[in-house]
Amino acid sequence: MQRYLDLTEREAHEGLRIKWALVPDKLDYRVKISVSWLLGIQDPLGFWDARGPWLSGVVIRTLILAKPKVHEFGDQIDSAIKKGIEWLVSDDVIVRQPHGGLAWDPNLGTWDTAVILRALLAAGYSDRSIINGVKNWMHDQAARSYFGSTTVPFGESYPAQTFQALEEAGETIYSKGVGRDFRKNQLEDGSWGDHFNTAEVLQYLTLHRDDNAEAISKALSYIERTQSLNGTWSSLTWPTAVTLIAYLKLAKNPYSMTTIRALEYLSGQQHLNGSWFHLLADTTFATEALVMAIDLLDFERFDFVTGDDFKMSSISVVPETAISPQLYRNDMVQINRRVFNGFRVGFGFVAIVLFYVVIKPLIGGWSTLEWAQRFEIIFKLIAAILASLLGIFAPLMIKVVEKRTKR
Numbered sequence: 001m002q003r004y005l006d007l008t009e010r011e012a013h014e015g016l017r018i019k020w021a022l023v024p025d026k027l028d029y030r031v032k033i034s035v036s037w038l039l040g041i042q043d044p045l046g047f048w049d050a051r052g053p054w055l056s057g058v059v060i061r062t063l064i065l066a067k068p069k070v071h072e073f074g075d076q077i078d079s080a081i082k083k084g085i086e087w088l089v090s091d092d093v094i095v096r097q098p099h100g101g102l103a104w105d106p107n108l109g110t111w112d113t114a115v116i117l118r119a120l121l122a123a124g125y126s127d128r129s130i131i132n133g134v135k136n137w138m139h140d141q142a143a144r145s146y147f148g149s150t151t152v153p154f155g156e157s158y159p160a161q162t163f164q165a166l167e168e169a170g171e172t173i174y175s176k177g178v179g180r181d182f183r184k185n186q187l188e189d190g191s192w193g194d195h196f197n198t199a200e201v202l203q204y205l206t207l208h209r210d211d212n213a214e215a216i217s218k219a220l221s222y223i224e225r226t227q228s229l230n231g232t233w234s235s236l237t238w239p240t241a242v243t244l245i246a247y248l249k250l251a252k253n254p255y256s257m258t259t260i261r262a263l264e265y266l267s268g269q270q271h272l273n274g275s276w277f278h279l280l281a282d283t284t285f286a287t288e289a290l291v292m293a294i295d296l297l298d299f300e301r302f303d304f305v306t307g308d309d310f311k312m313s314s315i316s317v318v319p320e321t322a323i324s325p326q327l328y329r330n331d332m333v334q335i336n337r338r339v340f341n342g343f344r345v346g347f348g349f350v351a352i353v354l355f356y357v358v359i360k361p362l363i364g365g366w367s368t369l370e371w372a373q374r375f376e377i378i379f380k381l382i383a384a385i386l387a388s389l390l391g392i393f394a395p396l397m398i399k400v401v402e403k404r405t406k407r
Contacts, residue, residue: 046087101137190222231265
């Protein structure tokens with residue numbers, strides 16, 4: 001197979017228009033503006049979203065992972081993490097449970113608490129009274145209800161996250177029985193209910209891959225088979241990012257269209273301010289996915305892929321030094337694509353309704369209608385035809401807009 005870097009400049013631009021050797025620098029820039037946004041929105045009290053402490057935990061973990069890529073923000077990241085942890089372990093946020101246990105959002109299950117515990121451990125937090133209190137509560141939960149057997153339908157992300165947090169805290173959780181329970185709840189299509197749950201279980205099973213090789217293989221096949229053409233899973237940013245992270249960790253050959261599409265989608269959806277849709281969950285998980293790609297992939301190993309297999313080339317227009325008008329135009333192209341597709345569906349619906357309104361009175365015969373009714377029918381027929389044409393030619397309109405905005 002002909003490799004991308006063997007092609008001439010002209011031939012290369014007929015395909016993805018990406019010089020793979022430059023992609024890591026471009027993704028580094030994406031991470032940089034993302035971290036800048038995360039640092040800028042932290043509340044003076046230390047949290048990122050007071051309504052959900054787990055979001056602050058995810059941000060802390062993301063900042064830790066991204067720190068080696070953004071040395072210029074090192075001191076700011078350290079300060080942000082310190083303030084975030086101080087808020088998380090304060091008496092106003094952490095909840096004391098019976099028998100000396102500690103938890104965050106205990107009514108929502110252990111997933112939230114597990115995410116925060118993993119962030120504290122990654123940050124090197126050393127207050128054993130807090131760490132042990134959280135571990136005691138999680139052990140208490142794992143011993144009751146569904147966490148020990150993972151029997152909740154499509155809820156395997158909860159025990160997966162819980163077990164992973166406890167193992168990172170030095171506990172021995174995994175056993176043949178636990179692995180068997182995860183495998184038993186895997187569906188015939190290879191998933192655990194949806195992409196997010198599947199990715200969460202895979203990240204835990206990564207720690208025990210030898211015992212779960214067949215289940216992991218089935219899940220990876222599910223991930224590859226169910227990716228949308230635009231690169232998403234579940235048509236959302238954060239499931240796409242989490243799924244890509246699991247895929248990169250476990251895929252035998254991550255140098256595939258699956259990876260390319262996902263990276264292109266995540267890169268192309270980032271806003272000018274560095275966020276993904278101004279949402280913490282989307283931004284943190286997407287940033288982690290980009291960092292993972294930079295760390296695990298040798299981009300020069302990607303084979304050339306033709307433009308027919310691919311829809312977007314957003315990585316190729318990311319500026320290395322400053323936000324430019326070109327990046328704004330590229331974001332507008334994707335916004336216009338979504339808007340026009342929405343109009344296309346709307347025009348089609350309007351056309352169907354109008355044709356129905358026109359045909360219904362004609363059942364009784366044209367000659368039985370009054371002149372006013374005839375003019376009304378003709379007007380509605382013209383409107384229905386116009387709506388149909390607008391729906392049919394919406395893709396052409398998208399291409400015209402893209403061509404103009406890319407100049």
